[in-house]
Amino acid sequence: MGRLLGGIEAGGTKFVCVTSSEPGVIASRKVIPTTTPEETLGQAITFFREQGPVEALGVASFGPLVLDRASPDYGRVAATPKPGWTGADLSGALARALGCPVALDTDVNGAGLAEARLGAGRGLDVVVYITVGTGLGGGLIVDGKPVQGLTHPEMGHLRVRRHPDDLDFKGVCPFHGDCLEGLISGPAAQARLGYPLNDAPLDHPVWSMIAYYLGEFCASLCLIASPQQIILGGGVMSNLAIFPAIRAACASALNGYVQSDAIGSETFITPPGLGDRAGALGALLLAEDMLSR
Amino acid sequence: MGRLLGGIEAGGTKFVCVTSSEPGVIASRKVIPTTTPEETLGQAITFFREQGPVEALGVASFGPLVLDRASPDYGRVAATPKPGWTGADLSGALARALGCPVALDTDVNGAGLAEARLGAGRGLDVVVYITVGTGLGGGLIVDGKPVQGLTHPEMGHLRVRRHPDDLDFKGVCPFHGDCLEGLISGPAAQARLGYPLNDAPLDHPVWSMIAYYLGEFCASLCLIASPQQIILGGGVMSNLAIFPAIRAACASALNGYVQSDAIGSETFITPPGLGDRAGALGALLLAEDMLSR
Numbered sequence: 001m002g003r004l005l006g007g008i009e010a011g012g013t014k015f016v017c018v019t020s021s022e023p024g025v026i027a028s029r030k031v032i033p034t035t036t037p038e039e040t041l042g043q044a045i046t047f048f049r050e051q052g053p054v055e056a057l058g059v060a061s062f063g064p065l066v067l068d069r070a071s072p073d074y075g076r077v078a079a080t081p082k083p084g085w086t087g088a089d090l091s092g093a094l095a096r097a098l099g100c101p102v103a104l105d106t107d108v109n110g111a112g113l114a115e116a117r118l119g120a121g122r123g124l125d126v127v128v129y130i131t132v133g134t135g136l137g138g139g140l141i142v143d144g145k146p147v148q149g150l151t152h153p154e155m156g157h158l159r160v161r162r163h164p165d166d167l168d169f170k171g172v173c174p175f176h177g178d179c180l181e182g183l184i185s186g187p188a189a190q191a192r193l194g195y196p197l198n199d200a201p202l203d204h205p206v207w208s209m210i211a212y213y214l215g216e217f218c219a220s221l222c223l224i225a226s227p228q229q230i231i232l233g234g235g236v237m238s239n240l241a242i243f244p245a246i247r248a249a250c251a252s253a254l255n256g257y258v259q260s261d262a263i264g265s266e267t268f269i270t271p272p273g274l275g276d277r278a279g280a281l282g283a284l285l286l287a288e289d290m291l292s293r
Numbered sequence: 294m295g296r297l298l299g300g301i302e303a304g305g306t307k308f309v310c311v312t313s314s315e316p317g318v319i320a321s322r323k324v325i326p327t328t329t330p331e332e333t334l335g336q337a338i339t340f341f342r343e344q345g346p347v348e349a350l351g352v353a354s355f356g357p358l359v360l361d362r363a364s365p366d367y368g369r370v371a372a373t374p375k376p377g378w379t380g381a382d383l384s385g386a387l388a389r390a391l392g393c394p395v396a397l398d399t400d401v402n403g404a405g406l407a408e409a410r411l412g413a414g415r416g417l418d419v420v421v422y423i424t425v426g427t428g429l430g431g432g433l434i435v436d437g438k439p440v441q442g443l444t445h446p447e448m449g450h451l452r453v454r455r456h457p458d459d460l461d462f463k464g465v466c467p468f469h470g471d472c473l474e475g476l477i478s479g480p481a482a483q484a485r486l487g488y489p490l491n492d493a494p495l496d497h498p499v500w501s502m503i504a505y506y507l508g509e510f511c512a513s514l515c516l517i518a519s520p521q522q523i524i525l526g527g528g529v530m531s532n533l534a535i536f537p538a539i540r541a542a543c544a545s546a547l548n549g550y551v552q553s554d555a556i557g558s559e560t561f562i563t564p565p566g567l568g569d570r571a572g573a574l575g576a577l578l579l580a581e582d583m584l585s586r
C-alpha cells in the first residue's frame with residue numbers, strides 16, 4: 001500500500017471524487033452534482049475527510065482556469081458562463097480545508113495524462129489527446145507531462161482549411177466562427193443538422209465532414225508536434241465507425257511527406273483506452289506527480 | 294575547463310565544425326565546403342582529431358535524416374536531392390573515426406535548442422523556433438529538449454487558410470502546393486515576384502502576405518503547443534520590419550481567445566538572439582546532453 005491520494009474530475013455537471021493508494025487503482029469514489037462552489041466543494045471536502053486524510057489532491061477541472069503561477073488568481077476559475085463559478089478558488093479552498101497540496105490542471109490535460117501514461121498511449125513519449133463533445137479540446141503530453149507554456153493549449157480553436165463542399169456553414173464559435181470547434185463540436189453538428197448529432201444515423205453525411213476535419217487536424221498535429229499517437233475521445237467520438245475515414249483524411253493531407261509507416265495505421269489515430277475513468281485517473285496522477293516533484 | 298566537446302552544423306553548402314570546453318563558448322572553428330560525404334566528413338574528422346580528442350560530438354544536420362533509433366538506417370541521410378548524400382552514414386562514420394558518441398538531430402532542432410537554452414528563449418519551458426528561408430522548418434523545445442515523437446516536426450508543411458486576396462497563387466511545394474512552405478519560403482516568394490525576394494523593396498506587398506501567413510502560423514502554434522515564445526529566424530526573417538505585422542496578424546487570428554498579455558507583445562514573437570552561431574552552439578548542446586544522459 002502506498003500513500004493515500006485524492007483526485008477530482010471536476011465537470012460542469014458533476015464532480016467525480018476518488019481516492020487511491022495504488023497507481024491506476026481507484027479505492028473509493030463519490031459523484032457529487034455541480035451546484036454552487038460552496039455546496040459542491042463542501043461535499044467534496046467531506047468525502048476526502050471521511051476517506052482520508054489524503055496526502056495530496058489532484059484536480060482536473062472544467063475551465064477556463066488561471067494556471068499561471070505568477071498570477072494572484074492562480075488556482076481559480078476564470079470568467080465562465082457557469083453561474084457562481086467565476087473566480088471560484090478551487091485549489092485554495094481545497095488545500096486549506098484538507099491541509100494538503102493541491103495540483104490543478106484542465107480536465108482535458110488530466111484525461112490526456114491518464115491516457116498517455118495508463119491508457120491508449122502507454123509507453124510513448126509524445127501523445128496528443130483530443131476530446132470532441134460540447135467543446136473540442138486537446139492536451140499535448142510529452143514525457144508523461146502536459147505541455148504548458150504561456151497558458152494551456154486550446155487546440156479546438158485551430159483554423160483549418162474548409163472542405164470545398166462545406167463553404168456555406170458559418171460555424172458556431174463565438175470567437176472564431178469556423179474554427180475546428182465551431183465546425184465539428186456537438187453544438188456545431190446540431191447547428192448543421194437542426195437536431196442533436198446523437199439522433200443522426202451513423203451513415204449521415206455529417207459524419208464524413210466531421211471525419212474530414214479531424215483528419216486535417218491530426219495532420220496539423222503531426223506536422224507541429226510529431227506525436228507517436230493521437231487519441232480521440234469525447235461524446236462525438238463514440239461513433240467509432242468514423243475512425244477509418246479520419247485516418248484516411250490525415251494520410252491524404254500529409255500526402256506522403258511524413259515518412260512513417262504509422263501514418264494511416266490503426267495504431268496512430270485511436271480511441272481512448274480508459275473510457276470514462278480517464279479524468280479521475282488523471283487527477284490522481286496530478287496528485288502523485290506533485291508529491292514526487 | 295570542462296570536457297572538450299565537438300559540434301557540426303552540417304548544411305547543404307558548408308559544414309561548420311567547432312569545439313568547446315565551456316557551455317556557449319566556441320574554442321575553435323573550421324568551415325568546410327559540402328562536397329561529397331567522403332571528402333567533407335574526412336576533413337571534419339581531421340579537424341576534430343587535430344583539436345581533440347573530443348569526448349562527444351553533436352551534429353545538427355540538413356536532412357531529411359533517419360532519426361528513428363529502431364531503424365537499421367538510424368543516423369543516415371534519407372532520400373535527398375543533394376547528389377551523393379542519400380544514405381550517407383553521418384553518425385556512424387563520425388563515431389567510428391573519432392571513437393566517441395555522436396548525437397544527431399536536424400539543423401532546425403539544433404538551432405532551436407540553442408535559441409531556447411542560450412538565446413532569445415533562455416529560461417523558458419516551451420519555445421518554438423522557426424526558420425524561414427529556402428525551406429520553412431520549426432522545432433518545438435520543451436524543458437530544453439526538442440520534442441521528437443514519431444519523427445521530427447515538419448511545421449513548414451502546415452496547411453493554413455488562404456488570405457482572401459491571395460487565392461490565385463498555387464504555391465510551390467511539390468508535396469502540398471500551398472502549404473506554408475509552398476506559400477512563403479524564399480522560392481515561393483521568388484515564384485510570386487519573378488525575381489529573388491532579396492531584390493524586393495522592404496515595403497513591397499509581398500512582405501505583407503508573408504507577415505499575414507506567419508501570423509496565422511504563430512496563432513496555430515499558440516493554440517496547439519502554447520509556447521511562451523516563438524522565435525522566427527532564417528534568411529527571409531532578416532527583414533525585421535515585418536515583425537509588428539506578424540504580431541498583429543497572430544493576435545487578430547486568436548481574437549482575444551487566449552487570455553495572456555503576451556499575445557501581440559514584442560516578447561512573444563521575436564527574432565533570434567544568437568545570429569549565425571545558433572546551429573553550431575546547438576550541435577554542442579546535443580553533444581553535452583548526450584554525455585549527461
